[in-house]
Amino acid sequence: MKILATVKKIPGGTMVVPLLLGAFMNTFFPSILKLGGFTTAVFSSAGANTLVGISLVFIGSQLRIREAPEALKRGSVLLLAKFIAGGGFGFLVSKIFGPAGFMGLSVLAVTSCIASGNGGLYTALVTDYGDATDVAALSILNIKDGPFLTMLALGATGLAHIPFMSLVAAVGPLIVGIIMGNIDKDIKEFLQPGIAIIIPCFAFALGAGINFKNILSAGLSGIFLGFLCVLISGFVCILFDRFINRRPGYAGAATSAASGNSVATPAAVALIDKAWHPYVAAATAQVAAAVVVTAILVPFVTAFIAKKFGSEKDKPKTSDKQINGKSKPSLVKKETAQPTLTHVNN
Template identity: 55%
Template sequence: MNILKRINKIPGGLMVVPLFLAAGINTFFPNALKIGSMTSALFSPAGIGTLIGAALFFTGTQLKIKEAPEIIKRGGVLLIAKFLAGFLLGLLVEKVFGEAGLFGISTLAIFSAVTNSNAGMYVALAAEYGDEKDIGAVSLLALNDGPFLTMIAIGASGAAHIPLMSIFATILPMLIGVILGNLDHDISDFFKPGIMIMVPMFSFALGSSINYTQIIVAGPTGLLLGALTLVVSGGIAILADRFINKRPGYAGAAVSTAAANSVATPATIAVVVPAFADIVPVATAQIAAAVIFTAIVSPFFTAFIARKYGCPKMAKNETTV
C-alpha cells in the first residue's frame, strides 16, 4: 500500500499525520484512547513523557562530549530568541493598546503563549530535519516549558522559582544516553534508528491531547494569537538561528509553537499577580487555541524553511542520489 512513502511526501509527515489522526480521534471519540492498560499508556497523553524520554535517550547515545559547546550555543540562542519575541511583542501591545490588549488578546495571553515552546514538537521536527545536536538543544529549551520565563517577562520574576530538579529530570535520559554512547560506539550504533522510530509514536501521543473544538470556543482571537506566536517568535528565532548560530533556520521555525503547558500559565500567574485573575478564563481559551493552531501549522512552516534554506536531512538525501 506504500503508506510510509505517501506519508513521507507530506511536509513533516511522520509527525503531522499521526498528530492529526490522534487529534481527530480525541475530538470525536474522546474516550477511545483512555480505556486503560497498554493502550492508554502508549497512545494517550499519559505516554507523552515516556516516549519523549526514550527519544531523548536515543538522541543522547549519538552525541559526543566534544559537541556539548555547540549544543549549548544552539539551544541558548533559540531560548533567548523565543523569550525576546514574547517579551517585545507583549511590551509593544501593552504600550500601544493598554489593558484592553490587541483585539481582545491580553498581554497575559501573549506573554504566556509566545515565550513558551512545545518541547515535544521541537524534538520531532529536529529529528525530521536536523541532526543530533539540534535535538540536544532541547535540554536548554526545556527552561521555557512553563510559567517561569512568562513571570520574568511580566515583571514578576521575584516570585518565580525554577525547579532545578525538574530540569535535571528532563535532561537525565539524554545524559545517560551520552555516557553510554561515548563509552561504547556499538551502543551508539544500536540505538541510532530509535530516534526516527519514536517520532510518529510520541507525535500520536501529543495529538491525543488536542481537541479541535477548542479553536471554535476561542474564536478568531485564539487563531490570531496562534498566528502571532508562529510569525513573531518563529521569525525572530529563524533570524537568530541563521545569523547567530549560522544555521539554516529550520530549528528556529521548530520553536514557533506555543507549549501545551502554557495553557495553565495564566492561572499560575494569577496566583502571583491577582490583578490578572479576571482575564484568566479568556486568556486560557485563547492560548489553548494557539497551542492547537501552532501544533498544526508549525510542521508545515518548518518544512518550508528547511526546503528554502536547506537542512541536514535534505543534504543527506542529495548525497545519496
C-alpha cells in the same frame, strides 16, 4: 497502500499526522483512550512524557560529548530569541493597548503563547532536517515549556523560580543516552533507528491531550493568536538562528510553535499575580487553540526555511560521493539536476 510514503510527503508528517489523529480521537472518541491498561498508557496523553523521555535517550546516544558546548550555545540563543519575541511583543501590546490587549487577545494570552515552545514538535522537525546537536539543544529549550519565561516577561522575576532538580529531571534521559552512546559505539548504532520510530508514538500521545473543540470555544481570536505566534516567534527565532548561531534557520522555525504546557500558563501566572485573574479564562482557551494552529503551520514554515537556506539532510554523505576513490556517476548527475543541492553545497 503507501501510507508511510504519503505521510512523509507532508512537512513534518510523521509528527503532524499522528498528532492530529490523537487530537481527533481525544475530541470525538475520548472514551477509547480511557479504557485503561496498556491502551491508556500508550495512546493517551498519559504516555506522552514517558515516550518523549525515551526519545531523548535515543537522541542523546547520537551526540558526541565534544558537541555538547555547541548544543548549549544553539539552545541558549533560541531560548533568548523566544524570550525576546514573547516578552518584547507582550510589552509592546501592553504599552499601546494596556493589559486587555487588542482583538480580544490580552497581554497574558499573547505572552503565554509566544514565549513558549513545543519541544516534541521541535524534536521531530530537527530530527528530520538537522543533526544530533540541534536535538540536544532541547535540554536548554525545555525551560520555555513552563510559565517561567512568561513570568519573567510580565515582570514577575522575584516570584518565579525553577528548582534545580527539576532541570536535572528534564535532561536526565538525554544524559543517560549521551553516556551510553559515548562509552560504546555499538549502543549508539543500536539506538539510532529508534529516533525515527518513536516520533509518531509520542506525537499521537501529545495529540491525545488536545481537543479541537477548544478552537471553537476560543473563536477567531484563538486562531489569530496561533498565526501571530508563528509570525512573531518564527521571525525572531529564525533571525537569531541564522545570524547568531550561523545556522540555516530551520531550528529557529521549528521552535516557533506554542507549547501544549502553555495552556496552563495563564492560570499559573494568576496564582502569583491576582491582577491577571480576569483574563485567565479567555487566555486559556485562546492559547489552547493556538497550540493546535501552530502545530499545523510550523512544519510547513520549517520545510520552507530548510528548502530556501539548506539543512543537514541536504548535505551528501562521504559514502554517497565516493566509492573506492571514484565519484558515482549517477549521483553526479542527480546533484547537477538539483539546483537546491548545488546551491547548498556551494
